[in-house]
Amino acid sequence: MSTVVAEKPGSLQGARLPKWFPYALAGGSVALGIGISFAAGLDSNIQWGLIAAILFIVGTYVIATRVEGKRQAKDRIATSLVWVAFLLAVVPLVSLVWTTVARGVKVLDVYFLTHSMGVVADTETGGGIYHAIIGSLEQVGLATLMGAPIGVLTAIYLVEYGRGKLAKAVTFFVDVMTGIPSIVAGLFILSIMLQFDMEPFGFAGSLALAILMMPVVVRSTEEMLKLVPNELREASLALGIPKWRTILKVVLPTAIGGITTGIMLAVARIAGETAPVLLLVFGNPFINNDPFEGAQASLPLYIYQQYGGGVETSYDRAWAASLTLIAFVMILNLGARGIARWKAPKTGR
Amino acid sequence: MAKRIDVSGLSAYYGSFRAIEDISMTVEPRSVTAFIGPSGCGKSTFLRTLNRMHEVTPGGRVDGKVMLDDENLYGAGVDPVAVRREVGMVFQRPNPFPTMSVYDNVAAGLRLNGSYKKSELSDVVEKSLKGANLWNEVKDRLNKPGSGLSGGQQQRLCIARAIAVEPNVLLMDEPCSALDPISTLAIEDLIGELKERFTIVIVTHNMQQAARVSDRTAFFNLAAVGQPGKLIEIDDTERIFSNPSVQATEDYISGRFG
Numbered sequence: 001m002s003t004v005v006a007e008k009p010g011s012l013q014g015a016r017l018p019k020w021f022p023y024a025l026a027g028g029s030v031a032l033g034i035g036i037s038f039a040a041g042l043d044s045n046i047q048w049g050l051i052a053a054i055l056f057i058v059g060t061y062v063i064a065t066r067v068e069g070k071r072q073a074k075d076r077i078a079t080s081l082v083w084v085a086f087l088l089a090v091v092p093l094v095s096l097v098w099t100t101v102a103r104g105v106k107v108l109d110v111y112f113l114t115h116s117m118g119v120v121a122d123t124e125t126g127g128g129i130y131h132a133i134i135g136s137l138e139q140v141g142l143a144t145l146m147g148a149p150i151g152v153l154t155a156i157y158l159v160e161y162g163r164g165k166l167a168k169a170v171t172f173f174v175d176v177m178t179g180i181p182s183i184v185a186g187l188f189i190l191s192i193m194l195q196f197d198m199e200p201f202g203f204a205g206s207l208a209l210a211i212l213m214m215p216v217v218v219r220s221t222e223e224m225l226k227l228v229p230n231e232l233r234e235a236s237l238a239l240g241i242p243k244w245r246t247i248l249k250v251v252l253p254t255a256i257g258g259i260t261t262g263i264m265l266a267v268a269r270i271a272g273e274t275a276p277v278l279l280l281v282f283g284n285p286f287i288n289n290d291p292f293e294g295a296q297a298s299l300p301l302y303i304y305q306q307y308g309g310g311v312e313t314s315y316d317r318a319w320a321a322s323l324t325l326i327a328f329v330m331i332l333n334l335g336a337r338g339i340a341r342w343k344a345p346k347t348g349r
Numbered sequence: 350m351a352k353r354i355d356v357s358g359l360s361a362y363y364g365s366f367r368a369i370e371d372i373s374m375t376v377e378p379r380s381v382t383a384f385i386g387p388s389g390c391g392k393s394t395f396l397r398t399l400n401r402m403h404e405v406t407p408g409g410r411v412d413g414k415v416m417l418d419d420e421n422l423y424g425a426g427v428d429p430v431a432v433r434r435e436v437g438m439v440f441q442r443p444n445p446f447p448t449m450s451v452y453d454n455v456a457a458g459l460r461l462n463g464s465y466k467k468s469e470l471s472d473v474v475e476k477s478l479k480g481a482n483l484w485n486e487v488k489d490r491l492n493k494p495g496s497g498l499s500g501g502q503q504q505r506l507c508i509a510r511a512i513a514v515e516p517n518v519l520l521m522d523e524p525c526s527a528l529d530p531i532s533t534l535a536i537e538d539l540i541g542e543l544k545e546r547f548t549i550v551i552v553t554h555n556m557q558q559a560a561r562v563s564d565r566t567a568f569f570n571l572a573a574v575g576q577p578g579k580l581i582e583i584d585d586t587e588r589i590f591s592n593p594s595v596q597a598t599e600d601y602i603s604g605r606f607g
Contacts, residue, residue, distance in 0.1 A: 163407065231444040235507070238402055239458035239514055240434030249461050253448040 015067050022060070022080070029056040053084050097326075104323030107316045113324070116297075117285035122309035129321050131287040135296035136328075139202050139281065140271050142291060143209035147270075148263045150210075151217025158218070159225040160247055177215035185211040186276030193280070200282035202291030205298070208276035213266045220262025224255040257340035264336030268329040274300040299325045351378035351548045352418045352435075352517040354399060359413030360577070361391070361398050363406065368394045370577035372413075374567060376518075381540060381549045383559035383586065386569030387601070391578030392552045395569070396520050399550065400436035401429040417517070434462065437516035441523040443503035445495035445510070451478075452491040454506055458514035473513055481509035482539050501532025508539065512547070519543065521551040525558065537562050556602060560590050568598045 033052030042048065060080050064073035112128040120127035154174070158167055185208045193204055228251050236246040252259070277283075277298045283305055284295040299321055306318035354376040361369045369391035376382045384392040397403040398411050401422060415422040422432050445454045455474045459465040465473070474491075478484040483505040487498070495506055504524060511519060521540075525533040540562045543549060553559050559566050567583035582595050593599050 229444070231440060231442060232446060234402065234405065234438075235440060235444045235446070235510075236457070236461070237405060238400065238433055238438035238440075239461070239510065240430055240432075240437075241458065241461040242430050245461045249457075250446055250448075254446070 014069065014072075017064060017067055021063075022076075025059050025063070026056055029053075029059060053087075056080060057084065100319060100323050100326060103316065103319035104321075106320065108320040108323055112317075112320055116287045118287065120285075122306065122314045123311050125313045127317065129299065129302055129317070129324060131284065132297040132299045132302035132321065133324070134287060134289060135202060135281065135284075135291075135298040136271060136300075136325075138289075138291040139205045139209060139277065139296065139298055140267060142203060142206035143213055143270055144263070144267055146206065147210035147213030147266070148217055151214045151263075151266075152221050152259060154214070154218045155221035155225060156247060156252075158222055160243070160251070174215045174218045177211070178219065180212070180215075181275075182208070182212055182273050183275040183279070185209075186279040189276070190279050200280055200295045201293055202281050202288070202296040204280035205277045205296075206291065208280055209270040209273060212273065212276070213270050216266040216269060217263055220265065221255075221259050224258035224262065225251065227258070228254045253343075257343040260339045260343065261336045264332050264339075268332050271329055271332070272300050272325065274304050277301045278304070299328070351546065353378045353416075354518060354548065354550075355414075355416040356399075357414045357416075359395070359398060359411065359415060361394050361403055362408070362410045362412075364408035367577040369398075369569075370579055372580045374580060374583050376548060376550055377565065378548045379544055379546075380564040381544050381551060381562050382583075383563035383566045384550065384552045384569060385554070385556060385559050385566060385601075386578070386581075387571070388554075389574070389578070390569040390571045392569050393522050394578070396522055396550060396552050397438075399518070399520055400438055401432045402438060404429065434514055435516055436518040436520060437511035437514060438520045439504070439507050439511050439522065439524050442527050443500055443507050445498070445503050445506050447494070447496045449495055450492045451487050451495045451498070451506060454495040455509050455513050458510060462514065477509040477513035478506075480512050480543070481505045482535060482542075483509055499532075501528050501535060504528060504532065504536060505539065508536070508543075512543070516547065518548040518550065521549065523552050523554060526554060533558070556590075560586060566590070568593070568595075568601065570597055570601070 029052045030048075032055055033048040033050075036051055037043075037048040057077060057080050061073050061077050064076045068076075113133070114130050115126075115128035116131035117127040118131070154170065158170060161167075162170065188211070189204050189208045193200075198204070232250055232254060233246055236250045237243065241249075278301055281298060281301070282295040283301045284297050288294050288296045303318045303321045303325070306314045306321065309315070309318075356375070357373045359369070359372045360367055372395060384396065386392050394403060397406075399415060399422075401411075403409045403411055411423060413423070417432075417435060421427070422436075446457060449457060452471075452474055453460075455477050456470055459470060459473060475484060478487060483502060486502060487506075490497075495503065498506060504527075508519075508524075525536050528536065537558065540549060540551065544564075551559075551562065563586045565583060566586045566589040568581045568589065569578050570581050571578040581597055582589070582593065584594070588594075589598060590602060593602065599605075
């Protein structure tokens, strides 16, 4: 037999604001913010937004202190600050994506993706980005073929073998390379090209992009290799497996998901580089499939040049190319995540 | 198969720190030798010098002689990789390779050494899993990931992995300290069976375990923190636990230590 004891409000319970309170206050703040800016004749969206944010935070603190006490008020204010910061960060992102999509879809179609600017002047309508997509794929692809293996091997050296001065020096120079501005990497290759009196060509851009990519790959791969438990290396060595096979067959497979993600992020980073491409590849309205001979186009360079065109139709093409570039990078990232999930060590039964 | 280990004048260092000093002992073939002693006295370090795993640690270095039958493991030109194929090891925490299935884990030693015949591989895997008393539990899930097994099963998988390469000696570094009593019992039974074929050295913090599984017991101690660990005595397990010849051993075993 059990008797039901009615719960009495005890000393552990305090007054609580209702669940809808933050939403109501947010709505009120926005309305009041718009009202104030309207009355004061302010016409910027940023101003009413800021006024609303301040009203919301101050309002939360004052009301919560009154009703719930100081500690809960501080809790609520921290929550509000996080939300406000989140909105401040998300608004530009959403606006960027929205603008790119809204303006980009105007001319983005199969024709746009499969034709070049060869016979179209920048001021005319028509034309496309086929030549730029080819250029981007070849340059970025070649840069990845060079940068990713060198980066991964460097990281393997640093984590698995590197001891003493050489490893410290390598780490230092990787750090320095991480901070190289892309234009400097471009100038570095350009200075070599000028020595040999060469004309711009796609592979020169790949070299500069590989320089930019390498340190990023080294860093991310290093972190991933460090995450592999030492016990696995020891287990493998204790079986009489040589060190190089241990690295190849035990360490790398365990870290492969993270390494792939790191490489993909590095690829995404260099896919958007304009400066070295402008210096070394120069840009070309015609289709050039050969990265080793003659100027090529690339997506970021195409965007830059079309935006410089200065007329409505070239703006449209620039936005459409931007949308393509964002989609390209996004597909890469999704691909990397897919691979990471697929390759991750399995724990299922 | 099982070989005798003869250690003389062995010291091990981490950088300039001497972890164990001047150890000499003989480990008999086809027997279980247990190492006991307080934490930090160098039992594990000593165990790792017996298959040259000590030098894997940065700064690790060894002086002295370890004879495996008539070969010095630290002789000039001895390949540590070859040593580790002769002297296998099981670690404190079960560490199956997370990217590999149960089958691949057991086959790993042979496959990655490159010294096997394809037709024999599945026989070796089955024999090793049976040797580790794990076959009946995993025979239907050989292709599932090894990390999906329970802790005790994982440890037996690691033992199967170690015996698949047919070593002469099996070193076990506190193989049961992360396991529950039932899995511990399973492993202890297994040790009793394995000693028919291998020379077994086991480090343990559990004195009952040492008394249960071992034929001979070695007691290690250190004078003070920062001092190197030393071998105090080694004798038949029965004698160590009933009538040790050194007072420090009796103090440790009867709990009067420290």
